[in-house]
Amino acid sequence: EAQVTQNPRYLITVTGKKLTVTCSQNMNHEYMSWYRQDPGLGLRQIYYSMNVEVTDKGDVPEGYKVSRKEKRNFPLILESPSPNQTSLYFCASSLSGTLQKQYFGPGTRLTVT
Amino acid sequence: QQPVQSPQAVILREGEDAVINCSSSKALYSVHWYRQKHGEAPVFLMILLKGGEQKGHDKISASFNEKKQQSSLYLTASQLSYSGTYFCGTENEAAGNKLTFGGGTRVLVKP
Numbered sequence: 525e526a527q528v529t530q531n532p533r534y535l536i537t538v539t540g541k542k543l544t545v546t547c548s549q550n551m552n553h554e555y556m557s558w559y560r561q562d563p564g565l566g567l568r569q570i571y572y573s574m575n576v577e578v579t580d581k582g583d584v585p586e587g588y589k590v591s592r593k594e595k596r597n598f599p600l601i602l603e604s605p606s607p608n609q610t611s612l613y614f615c616a617s618s619l620s621g622t623l624q625k626q627y628f629g630p631g632t633r634l635t636v637t
Numbered sequence: 638q639q640p641v642q643s644p645q646a647v648i649l650r651e652g653e654d655a656v657i658n659c660s661s662s663k664a665l666y667s668v669h670w671y672r673q674k675h676g677e678a679p680v681f682l683m684i685l686l687k688g689g690e691q692k693g694h695d696k697i698s699a700s701f702n703e704k705k706q707q708s709s710l711y712l713t714a715s716q717l718s719y720s721g722t723y724f725c726g727t728e729n730e731a732a733g734n735k736l737t738f739g740g741g742t743r744v745l746v747k748p
Binding site: 559622630631 | 740
């Protein structure tokens with residue numbers, strides 16, 4: 525089944541403790557992206573990747589890192605999480621860019637205390 | 638800058654119509670529409686490209702007016718399954734491959 529998976533689905537952590545949220549897709553998609561969703565603000569793009577080793581900042585990249593060493597994986601790294609990064613995070617992928625439909629993962633709800 | 642969606646919320650009776658608008662301050666290359674049900678991930682509805690085309694998905698259609706830098710989503714003869722939050726995502730000509738979403742329009746269809 526074609527899908528985007530994220531792990532963990534739920535995470536509660538403390539300020540400053542490094543964490544990684546994994547994202548994987550099995551559709552051989554070139555384009556992958558991370559969004560955060562906060563009430564009233566919709567989906568805001570954090571980082572995106574056009575292909576392996578090619579990443580670029582979205583609208584809200586501060587406090588986040590990403591890497592794209594393999595085509596299927598696009599982990600989101602929070603080196604020193606802060607409470608303002610408490611949010612619902614979605615990973616998405618599409619065949620080759622923003623002119624195709626994006627498939628979203630199930631989401632990761634992160635709480636930073 | 639995020640596109641502005643209006644209205645923020647709408648309540649419909651089954652069978653009624655509604656229009657959701659999405660406006661940007663920048664010249665647009667494409668507009669995406671997604672629907673998200675409570676507790677779920679957003680699901681793709683359609684993409685409209687520069688050229689003023691109109692598209693349809695079942696009884697949901699959309700138009701894109703690039704001169705006005707806006708798109709509209711039309712919910713026709715609404716069904717209970719249309720309930721959810723609708724998001725437009727825009728790609729502007731200056732920043733390719735970056736998708737910026739609006740704040741969402743919450744739609745509730747009642748029997």
